[in-house]
Amino acid sequence: MSDVYEALQKIVGKDYVSNQAEERYFYGRDPGLMPPHEPDFVVMPKTTEEVQEIVKLANREKVPIVPKGAGLALTGLVIPQRGGIVLDMKRMDRILEVNEKAGYVVVEAGTTHGVLKSYLQKHYPHLRHSIPDSPPIATIVANAVIHGQGRLTQQRGFNSDMVSGLEVVLPTGELCRIGSCSVSSYWFSKGPPLPDLSGLFLGWFGSTGVITKLGMKLYPCKKIRDVMLFLTDKVDLVPEVIRKLAHTEMVEDIVVTAQPIPLRFKGNFYILLYITGDSEEEIEFKKKMAWDALMEYVESRDGGFVSVTPDMKPPFLAMPSKDTARFADVSKGGGFEYSGPIAPIDKYPLYLKKLEELAAKYKLFYSSAARVIDGGHSMMFSFSYTFNRANPDEMKRAKTALDEAAEFALEEGGVIWKPNINEQQMIMERMDPNTLKLMTSIKHLLDPKGIMNPGNWEAK
Amino acid sequence: MQQKDYASQIHRCFRCGYCKFPTDYSSFNCPSYRRFRFDSYSTGGRLWLIYAWLKGEIEWSEHLAEILYACTTCKNCVEQCPMKFAPDIVDWIVGARSDMVEKGKIPPRVARFFEAVYGYGNPFKQLRSDRAAWSNGTKKYAPGDEYLLYVGCLGSYDENGQKMARSIVHVLETAGVSFGILGKDEECCGNEIYMLGETGLFQNLVEKNSQKFKELGVKKIVTLSPHAYNTMKNNYPAFGGNFEVYHYTQILNDLIKKNKIKPSRAKAKVTYQDPCFLGRYNNIYDEPRQILQSIPGIKLVEMERNRKDAFCCGGGSGNFVTDLLAGSADSPARVRAREAYETGADTLAVACPSCLTMLTDAVKAENLDDKLAVKDISQILKELLSAK
Numbered sequence: 001m002s003d004v005y006e007a008l009q010k011i012v013g014k015d016y017v018s019n020q021a022e023e024r025y026f027y028g029r030d031p032g033l034m035p036p037h038e039p040d041f042v043v044m045p046k047t048t049e050e051v052q053e054i055v056k057l058a059n060r061e062k063v064p065i066v067p068k069g070a071g072l073a074l075t076g077l078v079i080p081q082r083g084g085i086v087l088d089m090k091r092m093d094r095i096l097e098v099n100e101k102a103g104y105v106v107v108e109a110g111t112t113h114g115v116l117k118s119y120l121q122k123h124y125p126h127l128r129h130s131i132p133d134s135p136p137i138a139t140i141v142a143n144a145v146i147h148g149q150g151r152l153t154q155q156r157g158f159n160s161d162m163v164s165g166l167e168v169v170l171p172t173g174e175l176c177r178i179g180s181c182s183v184s185s186y187w188f189s190k191g192p193p194l195p196d197l198s199g200l201f202l203g204w205f206g207s208t209g210v211i212t213k214l215g216m217k218l219y220p221c222k223k224i225r226d227v228m229l230f231l232t233d234k235v236d237l238v239p240e241v242i243r244k245l246a247h248t249e250m251v252e253d254i255v256v257t258a259q260p261i262p263l264r265f266k267g268n269f270y271i272l273l274y275i276t277g278d279s280e281e282e283i284e285f286k287k288k289m290a291w292d293a294l295m296e297y298v299e300s301r302d303g304g305f306v307s308v309t310p311d312m313k314p315p316f317l318a319m320p321s322k323d324t325a326r327f328a329d330v331s332k333g334g335g336f337e338y339s340g341p342i343a344p345i346d347k348y349p350l351y352l353k354k355l356e357e358l359a360a361k362y363k364l365f366y367s368s369a370a371r372v373i374d375g376g377h378s379m380m381f382s383f384s385y386t387f388n389r390a391n392p393d394e395m396k397r398a399k400t401a402l403d404e405a406a407e408f409a410l411e412e413g414g415v416i417w418k419p420n421i422n423e424q425q426m427i428m429e430r431m432d433p434n435t436l437k438l439m440t441s442i443k444h445l446l447d448p449k450g451i452m453n454p455g456n457w458e459a460k
Numbered sequence: 461m462q463q464k465d466y467a468s469q470i471h472r473c474f475r476c477g478y479c480k481f482p483t484d485y486s487s488f489n490c491p492s493y494r495r496f497r498f499d500s501y502s503t504g505g506r507l508w509l510i511y512a513w514l515k516g517e518i519e520w521s522e523h524l525a526e527i528l529y530a531c532t533t534c535k536n537c538v539e540q541c542p543m544k545f546a547p548d549i550v551d552w553i554v555g556a557r558s559d560m561v562e563k564g565k566i567p568p569r570v571a572r573f574f575e576a577v578y579g580y581g582n583p584f585k586q587l588r589s590d591r592a593a594w595s596n597g598t599k600k601y602a603p604g605d606e607y608l609l610y611v612g613c614l615g616s617y618d619e620n621g622q623k624m625a626r627s628i629v630h631v632l633e634t635a636g637v638s639f640g641i642l643g644k645d646e647e648c649c650g651n652e653i654y655m656l657g658e659t660g661l662f663q664n665l666v667e668k669n670s671q672k673f674k675e676l677g678v679k680k681i682v683t684l685s686p687h688a689y690n691t692m693k694n695n696y697p698a699f700g701g702n703f704e705v706y707h708y709t710q711i712l713n714d715l716i717k718k719n720k721i722k723p724s725r726a727k728a729k730v731t732y733q734d735p736c737f738l739g740r741y742n743n744i745y746d747e748p749r750q751i752l753q754s755i756p757g758i759k760l761v762e763m764e765r766n767r768k769d770a771f772c773c774g775g776g777s778g779n780f781v782t783d784l785l786a787g788s789a790d791s792p793a794r795v796r797a798r799e800a801y802e803t804g805a806d807t808l809a810v811a812c813p814s815c816l817t818m819l820t821d822a823v824k825a826e827n828l829d830d831k832l833a834v835k836d837i838s839q840i841l842k843e844l845l846s847a848k
Contacts, residue, residue: 015788021519021524022524025512025518026505026508027499031475031476042498088499091497135477136478323542325474329474390468
């Protein structure tokens with residue numbers, strides 16, 4: 001291993017590789033509840049060429065490699081299950097190109113959502129990207145690799161649907177471009193009209209290669225952004241409310257929240273609707289459409305719009321929302337994790353009931369935020385539980401609750417989003433055998449020595 | 461000032477990473493993370509490692525201590541952390557440092573800092589008798605003087621700090637302010653000692669200084685350094701050291717407003733570095749800017765990161781001596797020097813001797829010294845004083 005360490009130092013420079021206990025400790029865990037496992041080395045490449053050299057070295061020496069962004073998935077996806085090298089990609093942080101007319105940006109793999117947001121606001125204020133609610137240190141590539149969602153997901157689908165091209169270092173060290181950028185200098189499409197090969201890398205959690213550059217579609221950033229709040233205490237009504245709102249095609253983002261405290265929240269479902277426009281007229285028109293869509297519930301007193309006063313708006317409108325991270329400190333414990341199945345929206349009442357049942361069973365504080373995806377084709381429903389990092393018993397209870405939630409969500413037809421390695425096994429056990437065989441073949445073809453993020457999407 | 465019971469709270473950090481950024485997320489604003497780029501050097505990394513050390517999951521090592529002491533306590537994390545415990549973060553870090561000090565487990569450079577202050581009353585191991593060598597006969601404080609000018613270690617011994625001290629003296633004398641210095645009787649203020657976790661030595665310094673000030677009948681103190689301003693204003697009262705404390709920019713701004721000093725016309729484009737212990741610690745952002753804006757012909761341009769988002773020069777927590785962040789183009793002072801240059805300014809104004817020396821060196825390292833002058837605000841004023 002000392003040879004590997006020296007070789008890594010030669011590739012990236014001695015300042016950017018560590019085999020010390022402190023880095024190994026920190027990079028061997030994430031903020032969630034999966035057991036830690038330490039890497040042998042943490043390496044921070046600066047260029048694609050350095051990544052290639054590292055991958056070739058790892059191949060030669062059969063050392064595992066785990067590419068990592070901010071490590072905020074919470075499900076242990078960048079915990080190096082078999083040690084080896086964690087590649088912290090955040091030094092590769094250049095924004096390489098914004099094509100204003102075609103509406104895309106090309107970034108290096110360590111570029112964060114926070115930096116891109118700030119850059120676009122300053123240089124291209126009429127353009128925006130789909131910002132997730134994870135903290136701003138989340139990288140654009142890692143978020144796409146886990147099929148993250150963001151503030152444009154209701155209208156545009158998963159953030160990975162917005163990818164417009166990739167540059168990937170394959171597990172054998174070759175460099176490969178995916179999409180229009182493979183035949184042209186433009187990064188406008190990750191697939192069409194070609195065979196869409198992006199699926200060989202998106203959703204694989206770095207187990208099929210290291211993405212070094214990514215094209216991401218940009219969308220109009222309207223001058224005005226506002227929020228409406230619809231409240232109902234009828235859980236069975238939530239799917240229909242979502243459907244009616246999505247049908248208007250006027251709402252940019254729809255999020256349903258549920259939590260037991262403060263007490264006024266208990267038993268109520270807060271449906272946040274985000275409206276954007278270039279003029280007050282446009283905003284008013286869209287608001288009216290949303291209002292009209294739900295008028296029957298207002299008239300029947302099954303729900304109503306809540307006035308959102310100016311002082312209430314900033315936390316709702318913040319991108320990313322700091323409240324997401326704050327949930328970890330609700331019980332002053334520094335931890336939360338969620339199981340987030342992607343499921344049809346009509347599963348909302350069932351999942352909500354299970355969320356509450358598990359919270360009561362394991363004595364946990366809970367909340368849920370359900371984000372509508374792609375016009376209501378599905379939603380991400382979060383079974384979120386807090387835990388106290390200084391209380392091992394509570395951590396164990398939270399983990400058990402999450403495991404049961406994942407099992408339940410799967411049984412009820414959902415598919416777990418960013419599943420941990422155990423949940424991946426649960427998914428693969430239910431998967432069509434030929435699909436699993438295809439996945440296994442693809443993985444073996446791309447990564448014959450099995451060095452890429454081993455343990456993930458690995459059929460037993 | 462009280463160090464919180466950090467050991468029972470430190471697990472609350474979720475390592476969300478907001479602490480790495482300024483408000484607009486435009487770049488990395490944590491000096492040690494910006495320098496080293498391993499997550500272990502961010503505030504979240506530091507807090508997780510301290511917790512691991514407390515739990516016995518990692519052993520103490522010099523590397524762990526360096527990670528802990530590479531924090532400049534600039535308080536960017538306090539500004540950006542979304543959690544309710546945010547105001548306590550620096551206290552947690554100082555608390556952990558205190559534990560390391562008690563166990564004798566600190567980086568050698570920090571140990572030498574303590575030894576120097578303990579033995580010589582300053583971190584440079586300079587003779588006490590030379591403390592006033594800069595002063596050119598500046599009047600010593602005597603009962604009845606309105607202000608004690610507290611010069612501090614950098615002002616007394618550092619070449620750049622001495623220039624700054626002489627400028628402030630010149631401006632105060634020009635304005636007819638009643639003041640005096642302590643000269644060789646002055647002692648380290650203790651701010652860095654506190655931040656580095658040597659609470660026993662800190663208490664000793666506070667008591668000695670407070671006693672001396674009281675014996676001389678000092679009521680009002682003007683400090684050269686924001687670091688001294690911070691500790692005398694915020695920490696000394698807990699030990700009975702209750703004085704009216706001002707940073708020199710507050711006094712000079714007041715003198716300008718009262719027309720007691722009148723700078724002549726200049727021709728300069730100036731950008732300003734907010735010192736952490738003036739800005740984030742004490743919310744003094746306007747007075748230094750008002751001084752600069754009062755000078756005819758000076759155009760003040762802001763760096764992208766300013767006020768509560770200002771990027772630390774890297775000198776805090778004794779790093780102007782221990783220099784744990786040095787040795788790279790990613791060292792905070794060099795990053796900041798480049799940022800200042802990018803504004804198009806010809807002068808980088810500072811209001812802190814630590815910033816002055818860190819940024820002066822950085823500008824040289826960046827080969828910008830013929831394009832960007834680093835000057836303390838008092839130096840700028842001194843050059844332009846034409847009349848009372």
